[in-house]
Amino acid sequence: MSAQQALHERLFDINALNSAVTVLDWDQQTYMPAGGAEARGEHASRLTRMAHELFVSDETRTLLEKATAAAAPDSVDAAVCRVTQRNLDLATKLPAELVARRSKLSTQAHEDWVKARKANDFKTFSPILTQMVDIARETADCIGYTDHVYDALTDQFEEGATKASWDAMFDSIRDPLVSLVKEIQSAPNHPDNRFMFGEWSPAEQSKFTEELVQAIGFDFKRGRQDTAPHPFCTNFSIGDVRLTTRYQDYLGASIFGSLHEAGHGMYEQGSPMEWDRLPIAGGVSLGVHESQSRLWENIVGRSLPFWQHFLPRLEAVFPELRAGQVNDFYRAINKVERSLIRVEADEVTYNLHIMIRYELECAMLTGELAVKDLPEAWNAKYEAYLGLTPPTDADGCLQDVHWSMGALGYFPTYSMGNILSYQIWDALKADIPNADELMANGHFAEILEWLRSKIYQHGSRYTPKELITQATGKPMDASHYLNGITAKYRAIYSL
Amino acid sequence: MSAQQALHERLFDINALNSAVTVLDWDQQTYMPAGGAEARGEHASRLTRMAHELFVSDETRTLLEKATAAAAPDSVDAAVCRVTQRNLDLATKLPAELVARRSKLSTQAHEDWVKARKANDFKTFSPILTQMVDIARETADCIGYTDHVYDALTDQFEEGATKASWDAMFDSIRDPLVSLVKEIQSAPNHPDNRFMFGEWSPAEQSKFTEELVQAIGFDFKRGRQDTAPHPFCTNFSIGDVRLTTRYQDYLGASIFGSLHEAGHGMYEQGSPMEWDRLPIAGGVSLGVHESQSRLWENIVGRSLPFWQHFLPRLEAVFPELRAGQVNDFYRAINKVERSLIRVEADEVTYNLHIMIRYELECAMLTGELAVKDLPEAWNAKYEAYLGLTPPTDADGCLQDVHWSMGALGYFPTYSMGNILSYQIWDALKADIPNADELMANGHFAEILEWLRSKIYQHGSRYTPKELITQATGKPMDASHYLNGITAKYRAIYSL
Numbered sequence: 001m002s003a004q005q006a007l008h009e010r011l012f013d014i015n016a017l018n019s020a021v022t023v024l025d026w027d028q029q030t031y032m033p034a035g036g037a038e039a040r041g042e043h044a045s046r047l048t049r050m051a052h053e054l055f056v057s058d059e060t061r062t063l064l065e066k067a068t069a070a071a072a073p074d075s076v077d078a079a080v081c082r083v084t085q086r087n088l089d090l091a092t093k094l095p096a097e098l099v100a101r102r103s104k105l106s107t108q109a110h111e112d113w114v115k116a117r118k119a120n121d122f123k124t125f126s127p128i129l130t131q132m133v134d135i136a137r138e139t140a141d142c143i144g145y146t147d148h149v150y151d152a153l154t155d156q157f158e159e160g161a162t163k164a165s166w167d168a169m170f171d172s173i174r175d176p177l178v179s180l181v182k183e184i185q186s187a188p189n190h191p192d193n194r195f196m197f198g199e200w201s202p203a204e205q206s207k208f209t210e211e212l213v214q215a216i217g218f219d220f221k222r223g224r225q226d227t228a229p230h231p232f233c234t235n236f237s238i239g240d241v242r243l244t245t246r247y248q249d250y251l252g253a254s255i256f257g258s259l260h261e262a263g264h265g266m267y268e269q270g271s272p273m274e275w276d277r278l279p280i281a282g283g284v285s286l287g288v289h290e291s292q293s294r295l296w297e298n299i300v301g302r303s304l305p306f307w308q309h310f311l312p313r314l315e316a317v318f319p320e321l322r323a324g325q326v327n328d329f330y331r332a333i334n335k336v337e338r339s340l341i342r343v344e345a346d347e348v349t350y351n352l353h354i355m356i357r358y359e360l361e362c363a364m365l366t367g368e369l370a371v372k373d374l375p376e377a378w379n380a381k382y383e384a385y386l387g388l389t390p391p392t393d394a395d396g397c398l399q400d401v402h403w404s405m406g407a408l409g410y411f412p413t414y415s416m417g418n419i420l421s422y423q424i425w426d427a428l429k430a431d432i433p434n435a436d437e438l439m440a441n442g443h444f445a446e447i448l449e450w451l452r453s454k455i456y457q458h459g460s461r462y463t464p465k466e467l468i469t470q471a472t473g474k475p476m477d478a479s480h481y482l483n484g485i486t487a488k489y490r491a492i493y494s495l
Numbered sequence: 496m497s498a499q500q501a502l503h504e505r506l507f508d509i510n511a512l513n514s515a516v517t518v519l520d521w522d523q524q525t526y527m528p529a530g531g532a533e534a535r536g537e538h539a540s541r542l543t544r545m546a547h548e549l550f551v552s553d554e555t556r557t558l559l560e561k562a563t564a565a566a567a568p569d570s571v572d573a574a575v576c577r578v579t580q581r582n583l584d585l586a587t588k589l590p591a592e593l594v595a596r597r598s599k600l601s602t603q604a605h606e607d608w609v610k611a612r613k614a615n616d617f618k619t620f621s622p623i624l625t626q627m628v629d630i631a632r633e634t635a636d637c638i639g640y641t642d643h644v645y646d647a648l649t650d651q652f653e654e655g656a657t658k659a660s661w662d663a664m665f666d667s668i669r670d671p672l673v674s675l676v677k678e679i680q681s682a683p684n685h686p687d688n689r690f691m692f693g694e695w696s697p698a699e700q701s702k703f704t705e706e707l708v709q710a711i712g713f714d715f716k717r718g719r720q721d722t723a724p725h726p727f728c729t730n731f732s733i734g735d736v737r738l739t740t741r742y743q744d745y746l747g748a749s750i751f752g753s754l755h756e757a758g759h760g761m762y763e764q765g766s767p768m769e770w771d772r773l774p775i776a777g778g779v780s781l782g783v784h785e786s787q788s789r790l791w792e793n794i795v796g797r798s799l800p801f802w803q804h805f806l807p808r809l810e811a812v813f814p815e816l817r818a819g820q821v822n823d824f825y826r827a828i829n830k831v832e833r834s835l836i837r838v839e840a841d842e843v844t845y846n847l848h849i850m851i852r853y854e855l856e857c858a859m860l861t862g863e864l865a866v867k868d869l870p871e872a873w874n875a876k877y878e879a880y881l882g883l884t885p886p887t888d889a890d891g892c893l894q895d896v897h898w899s900m901g902a903l904g905y906f907p908t909y910s911m912g913n914i915l916s917y918q919i920w921d922a923l924k925a926d927i928p929n930a931d932e933l934m935a936n937g938h939f940a941e942i943l944e945w946l947r948s949k950i951y952q953h954g955s956r957y958t959p960k961e962l963i964t965q966a967t968g969k970p971m972d973a974s975h976y977l978n979g980i981t982a983k984y985r986a987i988y989s990l
Contacts, residue, residue, distance in 0.1 A: 019538050033734070038771075039732030043731070050508070221530050237531055239530030239531050239532070239534055240530055
């Protein structure tokens, strides 16, 4: 057996354990009866522990060293070794004791957060959030960093990102976004989206959204869609990618939720089949992944041509819908509103929500902001960026799950995704100038194929930065996003 | 940590791996897209190998020895050790090489069987079936036996069973059954069940069968029902038991399929919660398990009182059903027909189908019957016991999956289940004389509670024989079954 094969055999065993945990998790979020929770937690944590032990073992390290020495430069083999090395370094730098302590604390923090949000009582969450911030700092110390504690944390989610790079990204969009939001707010004529609210049959929504995501190219022979309280995309192999969606009063919840998750899903489905179960299959980073969900959700799914094709079909499924002309529908689904809740935010204000979280988590990590003072700081930022003050902490600093899970350094990847989606779309449009026309005719194959060839088929072979540069001709550049949304929303609001 | 706790920790790890495989398998049979099959096979086989390696390791053996020495006689701890010892002996007696060879061969045999059945071509299946019989003989040699090669094989499925015990069981029912079938065939007035065939909404069947199994006591907080091509019951813990059913032209397919699987499911749900994830939780053997599925399916679900309660409800769900009086419905769902296909057989002829398989697999194992001569031998038995000759091998000796999987020694547990179901019901009726009246009023709690206290709550603490003797006052005795069906069907056929 070659060195590479021997390494793969080991990685396939680890992949079997991790994939099983992923299936257990999918099942828990979709079908598991309540009574299964306790044993399920036990099963998942034991398998996770086994996967970790197998991965950080001396044998894996030896196999990796041999395979690395044997791999030709720039080969796929070398990429497998590089990604494995990065994962192994991350897994080894954290002492088992810290991992166990963090896992236990975050389970408790999550429970405390759920209760605190329900009771609108930040004080009861503050002590454990303080501990989570401390443990994040401890994690950063174990991982190591040169410039800023944030660098170590954020690199776990987005390889190569640093506080400096995020600062540059947010600096480039902060003022233009705040101005654009103000400009839109002052427009005389706002879209009416009330017709999108009502009681819509979940079964029909399910059928319609499956039709939509199949039409854009999600492959149901290698995937499916189910229902979950919080929509997500997951996958157990390249041939088995699962979407979830949810059904709410707002008809857009299922439609844009499904398109968003299908964007993630088509990225996962686009890896070369021969990479299946290897760590280079699948999306390269959270930010690049999010660029695909946002591209399909916003740039394709919230476009006028898209609905020129699909609105008649939607009206056939829901005859009670009173959408009016397609342009009214288009304006309705792109209504911009300064609002308090990130997950309900429109395309324009979304990044302001992210920026607030980024600035606050940086300040908490350096100690500049004491955790107990988070609510006031949060509210001040919402006033400054969005001109709103949350009436309660439940709708303010208690709204997101991330910090309770210890995911500090995660939020900026959402903004990166939004920004990249426009940059990638501009590159695509340069190659496919008639993309709008294709969409208006319900033809998405060429668009998907472009994304496959430029992004999806490369899995994690290249770093995120390399991949973006190859696909678009340059590193991340926010001007595409700013130009794109400015043009789109000025037209919608007749500015 | 006590010796028992240390053993449990090890068993919990093995249980995590095996439960994950069970979840993967459930998902594969219910929701998995076709594209997931290849990776799923890899994941399952790797996890199965890891579970096996962990189980047969020296460390497990040492932990078991210490725990066995420390366990008080007749305690639950001792039962855990006894069951673990039995499983470990079975797992260790088979060389890894044989297990791998058998697994590979059975995968091929299953594929060959599917093709041969489709093409009605026994000759193409005969060579690999010969190999499967050889490997079964080799397996028996490894396990060891005193009297008959069959003893070693059947004990894997039904602890304590031997060819001699199965012979005694079949000898006691063979002639009475053949006579009863002849008697029924000569009856002048046969039930009409044509109204049970039609196009029935799967969604309504799903709702109705869930209502049924919930009414008899299946706990949906700790379980669920899905759809699968071949109905089964599985569980991942005591708190998570899954049923499946299927929807066909015959309305009884989903109704009695669901009741059957719910019988298995309620048995699994009835183990003490504190035994969760230990090997003594769950049904004690295939035969005893089948006694519960058959009791709920046939004795409860095909009884007159049951439908006095549920027929109005069924007619409300399916107004197109023309069932007539409840007695007509009762006669229809108990129609006896000499037929060729085991899985479609009624309660009276079912055991004749099993007996034929049992006699033939014994003869193949001893070499008395050459595998190539199976079709003629099969057809001769069908003529002798049921007065029918299969027109094709597809409807004859190619109909069952078991032999292609190498499950020789399995079939008699089905008959054991049928026989025990009547014996257990008679014991129940002695304690609950008004059981019929309870059913006619839709009250099942007392019946379920009796089964729980006598059978379900004991899991695998006792051997099957001990359990049956405790629950019914004596070892298996076919007279209850013979008396029960003779009385029931003489009444139905006015004999």
